[in-house]
Amino acid sequence: MKDDMEKLLSDAFYAPEPKNKQAFLKNIRPREISTFEMILQQFSYIRFSVWLYVLGLIVVVVSGALLQFEAIRILFTIMMSFTAVITVLETRRSKKFGMSELEMATRYSLKSVVIARMLIVGMVSLAALFISSPIMAISFHEDVIITTMRTMIPYLVTLFVSLRFERSVLGKSTEYGSLVIGFAVSAAMIFFHTNCREIIIGYIEMVEKWGVFIVVLLIALTVSEQWKTVKNVEEFA
Amino acid sequence: MNLSVDRLSKQYKNKIAVDRISFNLTDGVTGLLGANGAGKTTLMRMMSGILNPTSGSVTADGIPVQTEEYRALLGYLPQDFGYYPEFTAREFVQYIAALKGIEKKKAKRKTEELLETVGLSDVANKKIKTFSGGMKQRVGIAQALINDPKILILDEPTAGLDPKERVRFRNLIAEIGKTSIVLFSTHIVSDIEHIAGNLLMIRDGQLIYEGKWDNRKGDLEQFYMEEFG
Numbered sequence: 001m002k003d004d005m006e007k008l009l010s011d012a013f014y015a016p017e018p019k020n021k022q023a024f025l026k027n028i029r030p031r032e033i034s035t036f037e038m039i040l041q042q043f044s045y046i047r048f049s050v051w052l053y054v055l056g057l058i059v060v061v062v063s064g065a066l067l068q069f070e071a072i073r074i075l076f077t078i079m080m081s082f083t084a085v086i087t088v089l090e091t092r093r094s095k096k097f098g099m100s101e102l103e104m105a106t107r108y109s110l111k112s113v114v115i116a117r118m119l120i121v122g123m124v125s126l127a128a129l130f131i132s133s134p135i136m137a138i139s140f141h142e143d144v145i146i147t148t149m150r151t152m153i154p155y156l157v158t159l160f161v162s163l164r165f166e167r168s169v170l171g172k173s174t175e176y177g178s179l180v181i182g183f184a185v186s187a188a189m190i191f192f193h194t195n196c197r198e199i200i201i202g203y204i205e206m207v208e209k210w211g212v213f214i215v216v217l218l219i220a221l222t223v224s225e226q227w228k229t230v231k232n233v234e235e236f237a
Numbered sequence: 238m239n240l241s242v243d244r245l246s247k248q249y250k251n252k253i254a255v256d257r258i259s260f261n262l263t264d265g266v267t268g269l270l271g272a273n274g275a276g277k278t279t280l281m282r283m284m285s286g287i288l289n290p291t292s293g294s295v296t297a298d299g300i301p302v303q304t305e306e307y308r309a310l311l312g313y314l315p316q317d318f319g320y321y322p323e324f325t326a327r328e329f330v331q332y333i334a335a336l337k338g339i340e341k342k343k344a345k346r347k348t349e350e351l352l353e354t355v356g357l358s359d360v361a362n363k364k365i366k367t368f369s370g371g372m373k374q375r376v377g378i379a380q381a382l383i384n385d386p387k388i389l390i391l392d393e394p395t396a397g398l399d400p401k402e403r404v405r406f407r408n409l410i411a412e413i414g415k416t417s418i419v420l421f422s423t424h425i426v427s428d429i430e431h432i433a434g435n436l437l438m439i440r441d442g443q444l445i446y447e448g449k450w451d452n453r454k455g456d457l458e459q460f461y462m463e464e465f466g
Contacts, residue, residue: 033338041335047323098319102380104287105313106336107305113336 038108042116050086050121054128057083061132065139074193076136077151078186083125084159085182088166090117091229096175100233114233118226129155149211150204156218158185163225167232238298238310238387239263240284240418245293247279247442254279256442257293266414268433269422270461276442277422278316281392284420285313297388297418309338312386314377316393320365326352326376327361333380344383351379354409356402370397378406382413389413391421395428407432426458440464 057079064072091114094100104110129151137147162178165171171178192199207214240262247255255276271277282288284295286302295302297310320329327348334344352358355375360368365376374397381389391410395403410419411432420437423429429436430450438446438461445464450457 038338045332045335093321097321098317099321101282101287101315102313102318102333103336105285105308105311105315106333107308107338107384108336109305109308 033107035112038112039116039119042113043120046090046117046120050090050124053086054083054124057128058131062135065132065136068139073136073140074189076132077154077189080125080129080151080155081158081185081189082182083121083128084155085162085178087118087121087125087159088162088178089176090121091163091233092166093117094233110233111230114230118230125155146204146208146211149215150207152215153207153211153218154185154189156215156222158182160218160222160225161185163222163229167229238418240297240388241295242284243294243296245280245283245295246291247276247283247288248291253442255283255290255439258439258442258444259293260437260444260447262418262420262435264414264416264418265434266410266419266421266432267435267437268429269420269437269439270424270426270429271422271439273424275439277439278392279442280439281313281390281420281422282315285311285390287313307388309384310387312381312384312389314381314391314394316396318377320373320376322364322366324365325362326357326365326368326372326379329365329376330380330383334383337384339384347383347385348379351382354382355379356405371399371402374398375402378409387417389417389419389421391419393423394421395423395425403428426461430457438464 057076061072061076061079064075094103094110094113100110103113129148133148133151134144136142137144140147158178158181162181165177165181174180192203242258242260242262244257244259245255246253246257258280269277269280279288283290284302286295286308297307300307300310321332324332330348330351331344334348335341339347349358349361352361355378357372357375357379360372365373368376374394378391378394381391389410394410395406398406407428410421413419414432414434421428421433434449436446436448436450436457437444454460
């Protein structure tokens with residue numbers, strides 16, 4: 001009975017075909033989207049391998065520290081340097097895969113996309129550092145701040161050098177230049193760690209005395225390089 | 238809507254790619270004809286806000302090309318475009334939808350609709366890297382339409398499409414042109430003849446013809462061959 005009634009009603013009062021519906025819909029202004037929402041959107045487009053690497057870093061470093069595995073101290077620094085490499089590689093993904101022209105023509109500028117990616121990977125890297133460092137420091141009976149700074153300095157150096165390199169003529173034509181830089185920084189750290197203990201001791205003493213100053217200086221230099229990279233990203237032809 | 242291009246120029250060192258071009262476009266399909274290197278892509282890039290002009294301006298109802306407001310109205314298909322290797326057709330279109338600020342629910346619905354329209358719904362979950370050139374081009378067309386653009390700029394959209402796909406594409410563009418400004422570049426004169434109400438021709442960065450093609454002037458293909466051949 002109800003169905004019959006519905007049919008009778010719809011037959012009697014049929015809805016007219018919409019006129020100019022598309023034209024009307026196109027005139028509705030798109031809603032505003034906050035920066036936070038945009039960053040959240042980009043979160044889901046960060047490669048799975050990035051999350052896996054950072055998670056692996058935390059698991060390896062925390063397990064190694066809890067087991068008092070001596071080599072984990074140098075491994076932690078090396079792994080952190082490679083998170084810097086990952087951050088830089090994330091910034092050049094658009095260009096590498098030929099997506100920049102499309103991304104530049106969307107509502108957000110490509111600059112915002114790159115800033116968001118840098119911010120996400122950078123924050124995740126720092127989160128890994130701040131989770132792992134205290135555990136490492138406590139396990140090896142060291143000062144938390146000194147351990148954090150000691151690991152952060154090679155990370156910031158790798159980030160700064162890689163960003164600078166990527167903007168150079170050679171960097172633009174070399175796909176994995178920052179990866180080479182990551183390997184070079186890691187090789188240097190392993191070399192000093194195994195062959196030049198006095199340099200490592202000198203480095204630790206320097207961090208104890210000037211660590212805060214060096215970290216602040218490196219952060220300032222890195223932020224400046226990041227800004228230049230972002231400005232550079234929309235330079236087309 | 239009125240899209241206004243005013244004395245637009247682009248100079249690269251000692252080469253002028255686009256030379257003081259001015260025109261106005263309203264709703265409808267406009268074809269852009271020109272030989273290789275005539276400045277079509279440069280002009281379209283400037284109209285899409287991805288390339289800064291040396292001088293001149295592009296505005297849509299007074300909204301400058303550099304603004305987010307303009308880009309919200311825009312759909313753009315570049316001549317060559319890439320894709321992230323992990324993307325499926327569906328993910329690619331949804332990614333562009335996200336960058337265009339479309340709500341997730343609406344983006345999903347619209348993506349399905351457009352993939353159906355371009356005949357890719359059965360391969361929506363397949364990676365783009367497995368697609369043929371024509372299929373990639375159709376994904377590109379779908380992403381350009383995801384935000385129901387008021388201004389649609391398509392650089393060589395029919396390149397790589399087979400004759401059947403080209404006919405389907407022409408019909409789609411003609412339909413969109415009823416409520417939007419559509420500018421598309423091509424080398425294929427018959428594409429223009431079939432759907433473009435308006436025509437722009439450029440040679441060496443300069444506009445040499447603007448307006449409807451009047452058949453009394455003769456055959457468009459003949460004219461094209463004489464000018465650019």
